[in-house]
Amino acid sequence: MSQQTVLVIDDERDIRELLTITLGRMDLKVDAVGTVAEARAALAEHTYDLCFTDMRLPDGSGQELIELIAEKYADTPVAMITAYGNVDAAVTALKAGAFDFVSKPVDIQMLRRMVRTALKLAEEKRSGAGAGAAATGSGSRLIGDSTTMQQVRSTIGKLARNQAPVYIAGESGVGKELVARLIHELGPRSTGPFVPVNCGAIPSELMESEFFGHRKGSFTGAVADKEGLFQAAHGGTLFLDEVAELPLHMQVKLLRAIQEKAVRPIGAREEVAVDVRILSATHKNLAALVDQGQFRQDLFYRINVIELRVPPLRERRGDVSLLADFVLKQLANKSGGTPVRLLPEARQALESYEFPGNVRELENILERAVAMCDGDRIDVSDLMLPQRQPRPGAEAAPSMHGHHAGMGGGHAAPPSAGQPAHPPSGEVPLDDYISNLERTAIMKALEESRYNKTAAARKLGITFRALRYKLKKLGID
Incomplete structure (x- = not known):
């Protein structure tokens, strides 16, 4: 050679x-x-x-x-x-x-x-190995034949071949982390770690320690040296999800770490060199936050060298059926059974639905439908789609648990059909209120049937599979 x-x-x-x-x-x-x-x-x-x-x-x-x-x-x-x-x-x-x-x-x-x-x-x-991998790798996990998804897959293949920071834009539930993982896996850093971090889930006072690490004794509770997220991603990719949630003081420190390719753990005298590729994402309009002074412009330009927009599901309705079949197959593989089939009316209902929660909402709807349906077929009623759909472009996705209430049978109705639409006190979130109702009903049925699950399911008027699903969802052992 x-x-x-x-x-x-x-x-x-x-x-x-x-x-x-x-x-x-x-x-x-x-x-x-x-x-x-x-x-x-x-x-x-x-x-x-x-x-x-x-x-x-x-x-x-x-x-x-x-x-x-x-x-x-x-x-x-x-x-x-x-x-x-x-x-x-x-x-x-x-x-x-x-x-x-x-x-x-x-x-x-x-x-x-x-x-x-x-x-x-x-x-x-x-x-040509990179391009081939992009075609097969992303094609097997980023489902969709629509023109927009073909463009996304093509762009992922190109982005995987350089080290420029990429900003992944898109609504909640479109699969931004999956896109980030594919960029990592199809590139030269694939053998290194992929470290995802939800910036909105770290308390502000712990952020510096989480990102950069700390030395033993540097503050109360620092009983040992700790490696930060940058060090954990060394040689690979650091994915900053919901980067818009970073407080301004942390944005300054993050910018410096990216520019200098080095971090200083809390309590350390010297900086530690780090070799990471930065990918970031948020469902918010980052440019608008810059205009409002809530996000630093210099950091925005540094992480937004290349922008990749992931389209919402309503913009690629032709992919809904393919995605649904893929999800049902995955659920069957997980349970060890055969895939449940969508009846034509159910398939049509999914294709007509707006999906404010995008792919994540589709997964939740189908997981619930598999648990609640009788036999191996999913009907429209098993989907429990909300009667009222939110306005297109609504930011938050409705919770899968908020579309049905109580234990009134295998084909539960939405809250408007007989169950309270909100807790009487107005102080408990709807999902928690409904979960508490379900938990109480299930525990009562289990006690009355001496913890025989088959008998409890019969008493509740639901299938054994639906009961097993609810036990898992509610964390009842």
Whole structure:
């Protein structure tokens, strides 16, 4: 196998020598030049496995070289060398097609990790392995034949082949985390960890410790050293879900960690270098939050180098039937039985429904229908679709448990048909109120039947499978 070759473009002799020595020790052949003209000539004459270019050059900019390489030498990853803290230059380079960036002064360990990732990427590009994996991998898990979903899958395949931060936009329940996982799994970081974090689920006072870690004794309760989320994702991908929920003080710290590729654990004297790719998502309008001063503009530009919109289910109604069959098959595999079938009327009802909760709501509806239906067929009544649908574009999805009440039989009616639409006191959430009613009725039936589940199900007027589902849902052992 021939020796891999790297082109270094920088007008500073010290940087050229540092990179030449470092890359040479990795058994790489290095060509080092100091101008745009020399770089153009070298690219025209040789094939390179990786390029590094400085931003400012005597006869032009590294930006034009990145654009040239992206257009004419697309199989060659290119990384930008930027001045310390120059986030604008890094973002511009990534948008133009750069694989990644490295800041001066150059961190040798970080550089080596970047080179290994880039060379793996170049090899996959030339062999076509990445594109093939994207077609099969995402096709088997991101269901849908609609034009919009075909475009999403195609975009995922492209995004997997670089290291630019990606912002995944979409309503709740569309599958943003699945998209993030696919970008990770189809790229050169697939062997590294994928670390998802819900930014809205971490208490504000614990955020710094959760993200960056802490040293033993750094605060009350810190009884041992703790690794943060950035360190846990080292060599892989950190997925920041609901990134809009980050408080402003944490946004500042996050921006610095992303820019400098290093974190300082609480109580530590020195920073720790981290090599992670950042993917983020939220169902909120992040640009509007920037305008309102609730989200930092500099962080927005840093994480939103490339935006990928995942469409809501109502915009791809033709995929509903395929998704439903896929979900039913998964539920059958989980239970070890045969898939339950949708009757034509039930299928039509699903295809007509707005799905404010998107794919997650479809999964919940079908899981409940499988538990509640008689036999191996799902009828319209088993779906328990709400009579009133929310306005299109409504943000929150109705809970699957809020569409039926009580234990009035296998085909329960929605709350408007005889059950209270809200708790009399108005102080308990509807789902909790309904769950309490169900729990009381089930416990009473179990006690009266001496905990014989078959007899209890008969007493409640539901199937044994429906009772088993409710026991699991309510956490009754």
